[in-house]
Amino acid sequence: MKAGSLNKSEITISEYIFHRILQLGIKSVFGVPGDFNLRFLEHIYDVKELNWIGCCNELNAAYAADAYGKTSGKMGVLLTTYGVGELSALNGVAGAYTEFAPMLHLVGTSALKFKRDPRTLNLHHLAGHRHTWKKSDHYVYEKVAENFSVDSASLEDDPEEACEMVDRVILSVWRNSRPGYIFLPCDMAEMKVDVARLSIPIKLEYEFNTHADKANVYVEKILAMMYKSKNMSIIADEFIRKFRMEDEMHAMLKKLDGKVNLYSTMFSKGLVDEEDPRFVGTYFGKYESPVAKIIESSDLVLHLGKFDNEMNCGHFTFNLDQDKLVEFNPQYMQIGKEFDETVNMMQILPLLVEKLDGQKISPAVKYERPKKLYELDEAPREYSLTEVDLVKSLNKNIRPNDVLIVETCSFLFAVPDIKFRNAKVILQGYWASIGYALPATLGASLALSDFNLPGRVITIEGDGSAQMSLQELSSMLRYNIDATMLILNNSGYTIERAITGPYSSYNDINADWQWGDMLKCFGDLKQEKSETFKVQNPAELDKSLGSENYANGKFKLLELILPMFDVPEKLTNAVSSSS
C-alpha cells in the first residue's frame, strides 16, 4: 500500500498504526474488543487488507500473536483494552518477552482528558487507588508492562510525535524480537496525522554501535580459531531464527562444505536438516549423553544464536570448555573467555561468512550418529499407545516446512527425539505456560497463510493444558484453520504427576470431556469445517497423520488415549536427577 493511494493528506493515528502494520506484510491482528479500544478498532476497516482476528479472550489472543510472530519472523500484533484486557494478556506478553517473540501490543486506554483531569474519577477498568479518596494512576499498567517489554509509546495529542513514537516502537520490537507497547487513549483515536510519513516505510534493519574495525578484530580471532581446529562443532541454536540470521548461517555452512559436525538444541529443532550427514544430534546436556559426549570432545564449538535457558540447555547441564567455545548471541559475543556486549552476532556473523575461507578448514572427526529412542528395538508393549509411538509416527509423517507446535506437556521432553527435516518447531518451554499451544495453532496457521509460507501446522497438546485455553477451538472454525491438533488424553497433569504427587487429586482434571464432540459443540454440527478422530493404537495414529485426505482444508482433532503415567524417558530422567 502506498501513501499516494490514500488520496488524502491526513489520516487518523489509528489508521496510521494499521498501515504501518500492513507495510510489514502482516495481515492479522489478534485481540478482543473493549470500550476503550472500539474507536481505535473501527479504523482497522480503513485498511482493507488487514483482518481482525477476534479471539475468545486476551490471553489466548496473546498466545496466538506470539506464535504468529515466531512463525512469520516479523511480529505478532495484539490489540486489547485498558486494564482488564492488557492484564489478562500479560502472562502471554511476559512469555513473548522471555522467549524473544516479536509482538506489538496495542492498547486502547482511558481518555487523555481523564488522565489530565485532577479530580478523583474512578473510571471503570482503572485500578483503584490505595486510598479511596485519591486519584488513581492512569499509567499503572504502563509501568507494569515495562517489566515485560523493550519499548513503549504512550501517545498524547501531538500528531508528529505520536507517529515518531509508533515507528520507533515497531522498529524496537523487530530489532529486539520482543514485545513493545503502543498505548492509545480512546479520545485520541481520531487524531489526524500527516499521511506523507507512510510513503517512507520503516527500515527494518539492525543497528550497530561498534565500529567495523573492532568487529573485524573479533572476526579474525574467530577465523584463527576455526582454521586451527581439527574437530569443530557447530550448534545451530534458536536465536539464529529469532534474529533472522538463517541465511547467513546457511551461507556459512555452505562454505564449510560438510567439514564440521552439526547439532541442534531442543528449541532450534529443524534449523539444520537432521538428515545432513554431519548432523550428530540434539545437544540436551546430560539427558542425551551419547550426543553430549561427542560434542564435549570437540576442540572448538561455535554456538550460533545461543539461547541460554533451562529447557534449551538440558537443565543447565551443557558442559563445554569455555576456552574452546565461541558464543554468538544477539546481545553479545563471547570468544573463549573474552566477553563483549558491544558487539553481537548480527554484526559478526555476516562479516565472518564473508571472510571465511572454507579451504582452510580441517575436516572434523566423523562419528556414528547416536541412536535415538525411537530407533531402538521395541520393548514388549504394555499399553496399546504411548508417547514413544507418537514420536515414531511423527517421524514418519512430518514433512519439510511443517510447523510442529509442542505444548509444555509431558511430550515436550520427547522433542529431542523427533527427527526434523527442515520442519520447524514452535514451543514455549522456557516461559512454559501451559495452554499456549492451542491458541498458538491459530496464530501459526494464519502466519503461514498471510506470508504464503508452505507447510502445515501440527500441534501436540496435553489435556490439562488444553483446558486452559479450550474456547479458542471455536476460532479454528470461525477463521477456517486447517491445522491438526493431537490431544494427549491422559487424565490430568501428567508432567506434574511425574514431578510430585502422582496420585494427588490436585493433578486430576475433569477427565470426562468429550473431545469428539467439542468442535460440534462450537458450532460445526455437520463437520463441514472439522474432523475428529479417537486414536487408540499406532496404526490408527499413522492412518490419521498420514492420511491422503489430509489436505482437505478441515481442522483435525485427534484424541490420543494414553496411559496416565506414560511420559518420555527424558522427563523421567530430568525429574529423578533433580530431586
Added chain:
Amino acid sequence: MKAGSLNKSEITISEYIFHRILQLGIKSVFGVPGDFNLRFLEHIYDVKELNWIGCCNELNAAYAADAYGKTSGKMGVLLTTYGVGELSALNGVAGAYTEFAPMLHLVGTSALKFKRDPRTLNLHHLAGHRHTWKKSDHYVYEKVAENFSVDSASLEDDPEEACEMVDRVILSVWRNSRPGYIFLPCDMAEMKVDVARLSIPIKLEYEFNTHADKANVYVEKILAMMYKSKNMSIIADEFIRKFRMEDEMHAMLKKLDGKVNLYSTMFSKGLVDEEDPRFVGTYFGKYESPVAKIIESSDLVLHLGKFDNEMNCGHFTFNLDQDKLVEFNPQYMQIGKEFDETVNMMQILPLLVEKLDGQKISPAVKYERPKKLYELDEAPREYSLTEVDLVKSLNKNIRPNDVLIVETCSFLFAVPDIKFRNAKVILQGYWASIGYALPATLGASLALSDFNLPGRVITIEGDGSAQMSLQELSSMLRYNIDATMLILNNSGYTIERAITGPYSSYNDINADWQWGDMLKCFGDLKQEKSETFKVQNPAELDKSLGSENYANGKFKLLELILPMFDVPEKLTNAVSSSS
C-alpha cells in the same frame, strides 16, 4: 481445629498457612497446580477440612476466589504458580483490589537457593532479563503485585518471621477487604514451624488510630445534623457489606424506626429490603431521574459505606449538596465540607448507633415510590423475549437470600430495575472484566455451602462474556454446583454494539455455539448433574426460573434467545448522553 489435635510440636509452613485459612471458616482453596507450588499443595491434604478446587485456568480461579470472598465476607483463597500462574490471575486480582474483594493469593515461587545464587540461571517461569547475559530479577512479579495488593509476604528461611508475616497478611486482607500475597519459595514448603502459634487464632478486628474522644466529636456533629433534619435520606451503599457493617447499619435503621427514606445503589442492591415502605429506589444519578429528584431534595443525606466509582454512581451524575451530606467510608469520614482520613466508618458507625436517640429524629417527607421500568405498561411486543422480560421474571422468582450474579454485560444496566428482597447482588461493574460471572458462580456457590448460608446462586451471563471463561463450566460438574446460569444468547458483544460499531465485525463472535450440548460435552452425558433449557419467551422463562423442580441439586443452564440489539433502557441512555 485446635493446635492440640495436631499431636506434634512442629508442622510445615505450608500446613501452617492452610490451618490459618481453615481457622477463618474457609473450606475451599481455588487455583491451578504448577511445579513451583506442588510441594506447597501437597500439604493441603494435612488439613482434611480444606478442599482443593482445581480450576481450568488461573484467571478463572481468581474470579472464583473473588466471588467466594465477596459472598462469604471472609476472604477467597487463590493458589497459583510462579510467573505464568500469578500473572494469568493478575487481572482477577486487580479486579478484587479495585472492587474491595478480600483475597489471599498464595504463590509458589522459585527456590530460595536460586534466588540467592549469583549466577545467571534462566529458570523456566522466570521472566527474562533485558540483557541476555544478566541474572533475572526473581522478585519481578512481587513488585508488579504491589500495585494491586495491600500487603505481601515474601517468605524466607526464618520460621518465626515467616509465621508472623503470614498472620499479618491474612489480617491485612481482612481489614482492607483487598488482596494480599504470600510468596512461598518451593524449597521452603517443608520448613518446620512451631505449631503452638496456631492455638491463638488471628483476631479479625479493625484497628483505629484515632482516639475515641476525637471520634465522638464527629459523632456529636452528625447527631446534631440528624436531629435538625426534617427530610433525611440514607443511602445504604456497598462498603457497608464489604466492611461487614451490616449489623450496625440495621441497628441504626431500627432506631430510626421508619422515619427516614432509604436508597440503595447499583452495587448494594439487596442490602436494604426494597419492600420496606421507606425504600424510595436505587440512586443511579441522572439515569434514574425520578429517584434522583427525590433524594437530591433531602436536607440531609447519610451516605453509608460510600463506594465511589463510575458504575455505582451513575457515571458521576450523583448530585448531592456537600453541605447536606455525611459520607461514611472505610478510609475516611466527610461531614459536610469537613474531611478527615484519620477516622472511618468502622469506628464512627458503632458509636453513632450507640448514641443515637431515635425519638429526636423528625419523620422525613413520604414520597410515592417512582415506578420502575418493569412496572410500566407494556409496549407492543416486537420480539418474543427481551431483557425487560428477564427483569420481570427475576422479580417474580428471586427469593430472599438468593445471590444474583450479574456479568458486565448489557443486562448490568438493568440491575437498578430489579427488585431485591434481601437477596444479594454480586457484580464486578467497576473493574468490569467480562468473563467474571461464570467462574464467580463457582466461587459464590461454594461460599454458600462452606459457610452454611441459605439461598441460591443465579447468574446472568452474556454470550460474549461466557466465551472468555467457558471451560469453568466443567468445574460445575466436577464440584457438584447447583447454581442456575442464564446465558443471554444475542450473538456478540451487545454492550459494545450499543457503544460503537453496532454492525462492526469485531463485535461479532462465533454465534454457533451449541449451549444445549455444552455440559454434555464437559462430561455430563446423561445429564445426571446438569440440565439445559432453551428459553424463547417469557412463559418459558418463568417456568424455568420458577420451577418446583428447582432444588434438584443440578446445575441449570438456561439459554435465552434474545435480539441482537436488545439492551436495557439505561444502557441506551448512558451511551447517548456520554457521546
